[in-house]
Amino acid sequence: MPSEAMARQLDYHTLRAIFTRFRAHEPEPKGELEHVNAYTLVVAVALSAQATDAGVNKATRALFKIADTPEKMLDLGEEGLIEHIKTIGLYRNKARNVIKMSRILVEDYGGEVPSSRAALQSLPGVGRKTANVVLNMWFHYPAQAVDTHIFRVGNRTGIAAGKDVDAVERAIEDNIPVAFLQHAHHWLILHGRYVCKARKPVCPNCIIRDLCPFEEKTL
The missing domain is CATH 1.10.340.30 (Hypothetical protein; domain 2)
Structure with missing residues (x-):
C-alpha cells in the first residue's frame, strides 16, 4: 500500500455533509467487477x-x-x-x-x-x-474493503485517516455516520478512481472540494 500524507480526521458534521453529497450524486453506487452470484x-x-x-x-x-x-x-x-x-x-x-x-x-x-x-x-x-x-x-453487511484508492482518499481528505489499511478501515467504521456505511467504500473507491486520482486529482470536478482540506488541490 503506497504512503499518503495524512490530513487530520474530519469531524462528524463535515463527514455527514460529505457523504450526504456522495449519496445525492450516486444513491446506489455499484462495484465494477462483473459477477452473476x-x-x-x-x-x-x-x-x-x-x-x-x-x-x-x-x-x-x-x-x-x-x-x-x-x-x-x-x-x-x-x-x-x-x-x-x-x-x-x-x-x-x-x-x-x-x-x-x-x-x-x-x-x-x-x-x-x-x-x-x-x-x-x-x-x-x-x-x-x-x-x-x-x-x-453480496451479503449486504457494511464491511469496508480498503484498497489503494480508499487509502489515498481517506488520508488525503481526512475522511478516514490511518497509517495502514487496517487503521483506515477502523476510521471508516468508527467515524462515518452509520446511515452511510453500507455504500461508503464504493463511494470512496469511485471518488478515488475518477476524481481524487493519485497523480493529478481532478479537483475542479470534485463535489466535496470546499469540505476537503487537501493542500495541493489542482486548479
Whole structure:
C-alpha cells in the first residue's frame, strides 16, 4: 500500500455533509467487477489483486458462462482456467488458488460461499479486503474493503485517516455516520478512481472540494 500524507480526521458534521453529497450524486453506487452470484464475485475479486477491474471483466465474461459454480470450475481444471485468465497478472498462482478454493467450497461448504469473514479468509487467495467486498456486495453487511484508492482518499481528505489499511478501515467504521456505511467504500473507491486520482486529482470536478482540506488541490 503506497504512503499518503495524512490530513487530520474530519469531524462528524463535515463527514455527514460529505457523504450526504456522495449519496445525492450516486444513491446506489455499484462495484465494477462483473459477477452473476456469490461464487463468481469471490473469484472476480480474488483475480483483481494487482489487476484492473476492466482487465478482470474482459477475462471472466467467457469464463463465467461455463464455470459459474465451484463444481464447474473444478471440471474446467487449472489448465482450462489458465486459458481464460492468462491476460491477468499472476495468473498461474491465481488459478491455483481458485481451484483450491473451489475444492474447499465443495467439500466443506456444500458448494456455497460462506457468509462469515473468518470462513472467507480461510479460503486460498482470499484476504481481508476480498472477504469484505463479498460481505458488503453480496451479503449486504457494511464491511469496508480498503484498497489503494480508499487509502489515498481517506488520508488525503481526512475522511478516514490511518497509517495502514487496517487503521483506515477502523476510521471508516468508527467515524462515518452509520446511515452511510453500507455504500461508503464504493463511494470512496469511485471518488478515488475518477476524481481524487493519485497523480493529478481532478479537483475542479470534485463535489466535496470546499469540505476537503487537501493542500495541493489542482486548479
